[in-house]
Amino acid sequence: MSETPSATLFVGGRWVPARSGETREIRCPADGELVGVVAEGGAEDTEAAVAAARTAFDDGAWRDTPAPARGDFLLRVAARLRERKAEFARAESLDTGKRLVESEIDMDDIAACFTYYGKVAAEQAGRVVDAGDPDVVSRVVHEPVGVCGLITPWNYPLLQAAWKIAPALAAGNAIVLKPSELTPHTAILMMQVLEELGLPAGVANLVLGPGATAGAPLSSHASVDMVSFTGGVHTGRTIAAAAAPTVKRVALELGGKNPNVVFADADFDAAVDNALNAAFVHSGQVCSAGARLLVQDEIAERFVDELVRRAQHIRLGGPFDPDAETGPLISAEHRDKVTAYVERGVAEGARVRCGGTWGEGDLAAGYYYLPTVLDGVRRGMSVVREEGFGPVVTVETFADEDEAVATANDTEYGLAGAVWTQDAGRAQRVAGRLRHGTIWINDFHPYLPQAEWGGYGQSGTGRELGPTGLAEYQEVKHIYQNT
Numbered sequence: 001m002s003e004t005p006s007a008t009l010f011v012g013g014r015w016v017p018a019r020s021g022e023t024r025e026i027r028c029p030a031d032g033e034l035v036g037v038v039a040e041g042g043a044e045d046t047e048a049a050v051a052a053a054r055t056a057f058d059d060g061a062w063r064d065t066p067a068p069a070r071g072d073f074l075l076r077v078a079a080r081l082r083e084r085k086a087e088f089a090r091a092e093s094l095d096t097g098k099r100l101v102e103s104e105i106d107m108d109d110i111a112a113c114f115t116y117y118g119k120v121a122a123e124q125a126g127r128v129v130d131a132g133d134p135d136v137v138s139r140v141v142h143e144p145v146g147v148c149g150l151i152t153p154w155n156y157p158l159l160q161a162a163w164k165i166a167p168a169l170a171a172g173n174a175i176v177l178k179p180s181e182l183t184p185h186t187a188i189l190m191m192q193v194l195e196e197l198g199l200p201a202g203v204a205n206l207v208l209g210p211g212a213t214a215g216a217p218l219s220s221h222a223s224v225d226m227v228s229f230t231g232g233v234h235t236g237r238t239i240a241a242a243a244a245p246t247v248k249r250v251a252l253e254l255g256g257k258n259p260n261v262v263f264a265d266a267d268f269d270a271a272v273d274n275a276l277n278a279a280f281v282h283s284g285q286v287c288s289a290g291a292r293l294l295v296q297d298e299i300a301e302r303f304v305d306e307l308v309r310r311a312q313h314i315r316l317g318g319p320f321d322p323d324a325e326t327g328p329l330i331s332a333e334h335r336d337k338v339t340a341y342v343e344r345g346v347a348e349g350a351r352v353r354c355g356g357t358w359g360e361g362d363l364a365a366g367y368y369y370l371p372t373v374l375d376g377v378r379r380g381m382s383v384v385r386e387e388g389f390g391p392v393v394t395v396e397t398f399a400d401e402d403e404a405v406a407t408a409n410d411t412e413y414g415l416a417g418a419v420w421t422q423d424a425g426r427a428q429r430v431a432g433r434l435r436h437g438t439i440w441i442n443d444f445h446p447y448l449p450q451a452e453w454g455g456y457g458q459s460g461t462g463r464e465l466g467p468t469g470l471a472e473y474q475e476v477k478h479i480y481q482n483t
């Protein structure tokens with residue numbers, strides 16, 4: 001690391017400050033304490049990073065490294081991340097305000113993602129095609145796309161980045177990572193690991209700074225072959241539009257408004273437990289949060305009463321409070337947005353069953369918002385249609401399977417959903433009819449690095465994780481040889 005504390009951009013294998021000399025203070029959302037000062041990059045820094053990535057890709061040192069050796073490198077990254085887990089988890093929690101235990105789980109998942117792509121890197125060599133002519137050799141081969149711009153959000157900062165970095169590097173690409181300006185520290189640590197383990201200079205670059213300046217060139221630049229974005233749907237639209245003139249590959253992982261469907265025959269206690277976790281873990285700042293609870297009529301009143309009773313007892317606290325069950329929102333601005341979102345819902349007729357206010361007393365120094373349950377909602381209301389990205393769950397009811405499916409699918413999004421029932425046939429039927437990229441049955445939130453993740457509808461395009469997550473970063477070439 002450079003001796004200049006704000007030399008936190010990693011461009012062409014060197015740690016450099018922003019060309020403008022600007023810096024940004026990062027403060028912990030749990031208490032406002034200063035966490036660090038980092039470079040505040042801009043468009044000219046991204047320009048330099050793209051140029052470095054282009055040179056590194058065209059030089060071919062990484063692109064032409066055999067795929068099994070690229071896989072070995074990723075396995076070494078995974079091992080190093082496991083060794084440095086405590087340091088990474090602490091940094092993630094300080095930037096996000098997330099409970100340390102959650103950051104530790106994220107770090108395990110990140111190492112698992114690198115391990116998965118380390119193992120499959122060599123298996124994606126392509127295939128031989130039978131051309132129906134013994135004099136013809138026909139092969140379909142996979143090649144890296146080129147220079148990939150990776151733009152990521154603040155809620156799972158390194159996890160979302162890892163879902164892009166690991167497959168992009170496994171496929172042999174050069175990357176420019178632009179994490180959220182609010183949560184840069186684990187991206188810096190990640191680049192340190194890649195540098196330390198000997199990734200050729202320029203293959204991985206890091207630019208910090210605001211989306212509109214440091215991020216925007218990654219979608220518009222002619223030297224960027226692909227932009228992979230995780231974030232809000234509005235930003236996704238801007239990025240897709242900016243990418244159109246250069247017809248680059250675009251992958252979008254956007255928001256969600258995810259239905260959690262509870263049938264009357266569900267295991268009641270497990271469904272309540274998971275409904276709480278689905279809605280309130282990380283204060284609801286989860287793209288797949290179960291923010292839309294659908295409960296069958298005959299148990300609705302009892303279910304919601306119990307949910308509210310337990311939501312009122314959820315303990316909020318900072319990352320290192322061992323008793324905290326959930327933490328703060330990311331910023332004052334975001335808390336204002338959540339506040340306005342709930343107020344809009346109430347104006348439209350929703351009833352606040354609990355929460356609906358900021359944390360007070362010990363919590364006043366951070367950006368806390370109390371776990372909030374809204375009932376009395378109807379399908380057309382903004383709180384039912386729009387992603388709130390806070391600790392807010394709306395409750396709707398349904399009479400039967402058909403109504404449950406119709407209600408759950410009545411959304412512009414389609415990221416994830418859950419079905420709670422003890423009837424295995426119904427579980428599979430409903431899972432099959434839901435238009436969402438991930439369906440949990442009698443569970444909520446788990447995912448696997450070997451299984452694809454992504455959205456239907458306006459939750460995005462493309463998939464992360466699994467073999468498809470690697471294919472996103474590969475060109476496919478047909479080589480036909482007439483011997």
Ligand code: NAD
Nearest residue numbers: 152153154179180211212215216231232235253254255287
């Ligand atoms: P955001 O869209 O505000 O920002 C995401 C990233 O885009 C940040 O790095 C930001 O600096 C950058 N950015 C902003 N404007 C840009 C522009 N014009 N050009 C290029 N980059 C730009 O999102 P956020 O508030 O950081 O994250 C929350 C959103 O992310 C939620 O909507 C959530 O659902 C979504 N999300 C989705 C997934 C998923 O897997 N589908 C995962 C996590 C978060």
